[in-house]
Amino acid sequence: MAGDPQTGISIMQMDAGLDTGPVLSTARIPIASDETGATLHDKLSDLGAQLLIDTLRAPLRATPQSEQGATYAARLTRETGRIDWSLPAGTLERHIRALTPWPASFTTYQDIVLKIGGAEIIKGASSARPGTVLDDALTIKCGRDALRLTHIQRPGKAMLARDAFLRGWSVPRGSCVE
Incomplete structure (x- = not known):
């Protein structure tokens, strides 16, 4: 991540x-x-x-650990997976990959939780606010650049590739995810 x-x-x-x-x-x-x-x-x-x-x-050779620079990783929870669209696309793409399959990255659209199983970075500026759907291919504006979602899952459904997801569900251009 x-x-x-x-x-x-x-x-x-x-x-x-x-x-x-x-x-x-x-x-x-x-x-x-x-x-x-x-x-x-x-x-x-x-x-x-x-x-x-x-x-x-092998013969055992124990090397004492240095306490300098030692840190503990934060505990992962479901909330760790919530996507903050104000972050740069590169950061969010790593977030999605790191949390696949658990706890899974997610966003909401019209109060429905959508798990995100994959995304690709789309370079370029847009004046839209972060979280705005930029096109019919599920490209979403981030704090810098954008992410095009490649795999999405609705509650109770299987993870689908973008094209299959969009055949059964519409997320119009200009709408916002949270």
């Missing part, structure tokens, strides 16, 4: 604190530009399993 180019796994020895024990091994992988929370989860799961096996086979 932060736009980091890489992430990784650490195998650590447990101690009395929360995530404070010495590190036994680490591994890193790049974060692809189309990575979602689900695909990254699967990659890290595989990486972590292999790293654990490799760590248990």
Whole structure:
């Protein structure tokens, strides 16, 4: 969600604190530009399993963690997924990918919650206010640039590609999402 180019796994020895024990091994992988929370989860799961096996086979070398710069990630809740259309399109596109499949990014249109499963950045300026639907292809103005929604889900329905969604439901140009 932060736009980091890489992430990784650490195998650590447990101690009395929360995530404070010495590190036994680490591994890193790049974060692809189309990575979602689900695909990254699967990659890290595989990486972590292999790293654990490799760590248990090797002589243990514990490296104390530095407390300097240590932070805790905020807890994800359903509300974390609410889209703030005043943010730049690039930030929102990462938000959508990071929170797929859970807790899922969402917006509302006419008091109906719409989950957003994918979007693409559309460069360019528009004088419309953030949250305004700019065209019939579900392009929505952001604080900077715009997002064209590619996958949308109505309550109780399946996630659909934009074209299939628009065949069954209309979101007219000029309307606003929140």
